[in-house]
Amino acid sequence: MSKAFDVVVIGAGPGGYIAAIRAAQLGFNTACIDEWKNEKGGPAPGGTCTNVGCIPSKALLQSSENFDQAGHHFADHGIGLSNLSIDVSKMLGRKNTVVKQNNDGILYLFKKNKVTFFHGRASFVKAGEGGYEIALAGNTPDTLTATHVIVATGSNPRVLPGADFDEASILSNDGALRIPAVPKTLGVIGSGVIGLEMGSVWRRLGADVTVLEALPTFLGAVDEQIAKEAHKAFTKQGLKIHLDVKISAVTSATTGVSVAYTDAAGEEQTLACEKLIVSIGRVPNTNGLNAQAVGLKLDERGFVVVDADCRTNLPNVWAVGDVVRGPMLAHKAEEEGAAVAERIAGQHPHVDFNTVPWVIYTSPEIAWVGQTEQQLKSVGRAYKAGTFPFMANGRARALGDTTGMVKMLADAKTDEILGVHIVGPYASELIAEAVVAMEFKASSEDIARICHAHPSLSEATKEAALAVDKRALNF
Numbered sequence: 158m159s160k161a162f163d164v165v166v167i168g169a170g171p172g173g174y175i176a177a178i179r180a181a182q183l184g185f186n187t188a189c190i191d192e193w194k195n196e197k198g199g200p201a202p203g204g205t206c207t208n209v210g211c212i213p214s215k216a217l218l219q220s221s222e223n224f225d226q227a228g229h230h231f232a233d234h235g236i237g238l239s240n241l242s243i244d245v246s247k248m249l250g251r252k253n254t255v256v257k258q259n260n261d262g263i264l265y266l267f268k269k270n271k272v273t274f275f276h277g278r279a280s281f282v283k284a285g286e287g288g289y290e291i292a293l294a295g296n297t298p299d300t301l302t303a304t305h306v307i308v309a310t311g312s313n314p315r316v317l318p319g320a321d322f323d324e325a326s327i328l329s330n331d332g333a334l335r336i337p338a339v340p341k342t343l344g345v346i347g348s349g350v351i352g353l354e355m356g357s358v359w360r361r362l363g364a365d366v367t368v369l370e371a372l373p374t375f376l377g378a379v380d381e382q383i384a385k386e387a388h389k390a391f392t393k394q395g396l397k398i399h400l401d402v403k404i405s406a407v408t409s410a411t412t413g414v415s416v417a418y419t420d421a422a423g424e425e426q427t428l429a430c431e432k433l434i435v436s437i438g439r440v441p442n443t444n445g446l447n448a449q450a451v452g453l454k455l456d457e458r459g460f461v462v463v464d465a466d467c468r469t470n471l472p473n474v475w476a477v478g479d480v481v482r483g484p485m486l487a488h489k490a491e492e493e494g495a496a497v498a499e500r501i502a503g504q505h506p507h508v509d510f511n512t513v514p515w516v517i518y519t520s521p522e523i524a525w526v527g528q529t530e531q532q533l534k535s536v537g538r539a540y541k542a543g544t545f546p547f548m549a550n551g552r553a554r555a556l557g558d559t560t561g562m563v564k565m566l567a568d569a570k571t572d573e574i575l576g577v578h579i580v581g582p583y584a585s586e587l588i589a590e591a592v593v594a595m596e597f598k599a600s601s602e603d604i605a606r607i608c609h610a611h612p613s614l615s616e617a618t619k620e621a622a623l624a625v626d627k628r629a630l631n632f
């Protein structure tokens with residue numbers, strides 16, 4: 158049995174579910190298919206982001222931050238606690254509840270917007286006159302035909318050769334989010350976003366965490382000054398970060414994992430740890446999609462090849478999110494999903510990668526948008542820089558968190574804001590002002606002249622803007 162739709166979206170992660178909702182809002186008869194299963198085998202839409210990514214990691218970051226605050230900072234406020242403890246299974250249960258609320262929220266949104274949802278694996282069968290035929294495993298109907306197809310199949314963790322994930326001792330993001338008890342020792346391979354966020358969670362709860370990173374620079378994509386400040390803060394917290402290492406072997410035994418590596422000085426070293434998280438990037442996922450049946454073009458790394466508007470090599474087949482080029486971020490996937498639906502409807506949306514914000518939800522948080530100082534230097538662009546430390550911000554002092562700074566980079570001639578980089582409290586929220594400013598092509602003077610509430614952390618952004626013109630008032 159087959160059923161026809163105007164738009165069929167494969168994958169209900171942030172790219173896919175947003176594309177489906179937007180397509181339905183625009184009047185298309187839309188279906189969305191997703192194969193993710195919850196513990197009971199039922200549907201769990203939301204993809205990596207909701208199930209084993211953004212949402213559960215932020216739930217655990219919050220729980221562990223609360224524990225860290227209670228253990229190390231409440232006393233500064235005169236709050237005494239004795240016998241502080243962490244119930245890991247309760248913490249994981251709370252995280253699971255948060256995930257389920259998000260799964261259910263997406264199912265509700267599908268209903269509200271009249272998106273037909275199918276639970277199961279979708280694969281291309283053929284392209285015919287009536288559109289694309291898509292097989293739907295385990296469903297009635299067992300095939301759909303679609304005028305337009307949006308591929309939003311996401312990504313999977315990259316495997317380190319010789320260190321397959323068993324999710325018991327060698328963990329991907331999935332296992333890292335459900336370690337049943339705080340390990341005494343935790344190894345992390347890769348000091349990228351996942352390594353730092355998950356390493357922070359388990360360190361705050363008491364694990365002795367060692368991070369092994371192949372590159373000689375820490376957070377190479379981040380503005381150097383900001384990365385340096387973050388490195389200082391993480392090291393002070395007790396995260397052991399070893400850069401410029403070469404992993405030679407990973408051996409797993411019942412007692413734990415042993416990692417043999419060469420350090421920056423060329424010395425052979427061994428790290429013995431109870432659990433090991435491997436977070437060395439992610440790879441596009443087209444498993445089971447049967448892309449070859451219709452001739453959907455993938456590149457040599459497995460990404461679906463798309464143009465700037467997310468068009469694939471096939472007419473009326475689009476692809477968005479982690480499965481295509483560009484940053485692997487949920488909000489980037491969402492923007493592309495909505496934009497594709499609007500393009501199908503004949504509209505002309507635009508997604509600007511230069512104003513996609515990045516956030517690393519460690520403590521301090523790191524957030525940025527636009528160009529780093531090293532990028533501007535490398536292209537020879539003349540710029541002015543202004544920084545303002547949270548140390549000089551009244552609200553940060555009241556919060557008891559004065560780590561870090563706001564840094565603004567502006568064109569030397571036109572004063573247009575080229576990049577904003579923040580390390581410090583609530584950087585994830587503060588960065589939104591910078592994104593708005595850059596989208597509106599604001600100058601640093603525009604921000605400097607805007608009244609910001611006092612006392613607020615956002616005053617640090619205003620002061621960084623004033624500092625671009627060397628006229629900070631509070632530092």
Ligand code: FAD
Nearest residue numbers: 168170172192204205206210211279311478479485486487
């Ligand atoms: P996905 O979310 O991966 O969704 C793809 C969906 O497609 C999945 O549900 C999958 O089951 C389904 N699927 C695949 N193939 C088929 C098929 N053939 N048939 C049916 N269904 C199929 N990003 C942020 O912006 N902020 C964060 O804080 C953040 N934190 C993260 C933390 C971790 C630990 C990880 C791993 C990632 C994090 N990310 C974060 C990245 C973010 O999760 C991804 O960028 C985002 O999920 C990509 O969305 P997507 O829709 O492209 O793919």
Ligand code: NAI
Nearest residue numbers: 347348349350351352370371372436437438439485516517
């Ligand atoms: P990543 O690309 O952020 O970091 C991977 C790190 O591993 C890099 O520093 C790399 O140099 C290092 N590495 C690679 N091979 C190595 C090896 N053999 N030995 C040692 N180090 C090695 O990738 P990560 O952390 O796996 O996350 C994947 C993606 O998920 C991120 O890039 C991001 O797009 C997304 N994500 C976003 C989050 C957020 O927005 N807050 C949170 C978590 C993930």
